[in-house]
Amino acid sequence: MALSAGAAHERAEAMWRPRANRLGLWLFFASEAFLFAAFISARFVTSGTDKPDALNQPLALAITVVLLASSISAYLAETSIAHGDRKGLIRYLSITIFLGLVFLVGVVFEFREAVEYFPPGTIYGSNFVALIGLHGFHVFTGIVALAVALGLGKKGHFEPDDYWGVEGVVKYWHFVDLAWVIIYPTLYLF
């Protein structure tokens, strides 16, 4: 059966749009990775693997666990809407936002201790503040994006066959988590 030009365009759009969206997002992640790589390499170039004894290891481990936990709740939010569970989407997006805020509170405590024990005027301190600040800003923008997706989800947007808005935001959140997986040992463990 012959398709009209409009129907053929819609079919091609439905087939290729998700792939194009994903490819575009991954290219964005690649450009972001270069930015993080520059800051991470600066830490090693300027201060080797030295780190101050005053680093708050329990706090860093705690916020790392919080961010990992937020990744599983983000995954569950995406999985929920992919299987038609809107209540699950709203519940897990709310949990993810809450855990993201807890992480940011931890970052604020880190900043306070950094200023006291290794201020930005020192080599390690400047690297610490730059990396934590860069990542913290990404967490903040991720929370804003998650909140937008939550609001749209509450209004009835997204369906199992059309949830790119959730998928994109959740992938961004996982990227922020992935960046922390590298930043955590870079600043605290090496």
Next chain:
Amino acid sequence: MTTQVDAVGLRAKARLGIRVAVWLAVLTVVEYFVAVGLDSPLVWLLFLAAAKGWLIMRYFMHVNEVFEGGH
């Protein structure tokens, strides 16, 4: 419009996600003790960070979909 919830598929995917999260938690704790316990933990920490990164990209970010397409 009411959408039917695929409870069986949802449970299976949720179980997979939780298994991955448990592995990430275990690797994070191992990472911490390796850093605290070893004099030169660099190689071990690089390996553990790479393992955690692969788990996140493969199971949470579905990096393979970029090459395959579709959900």
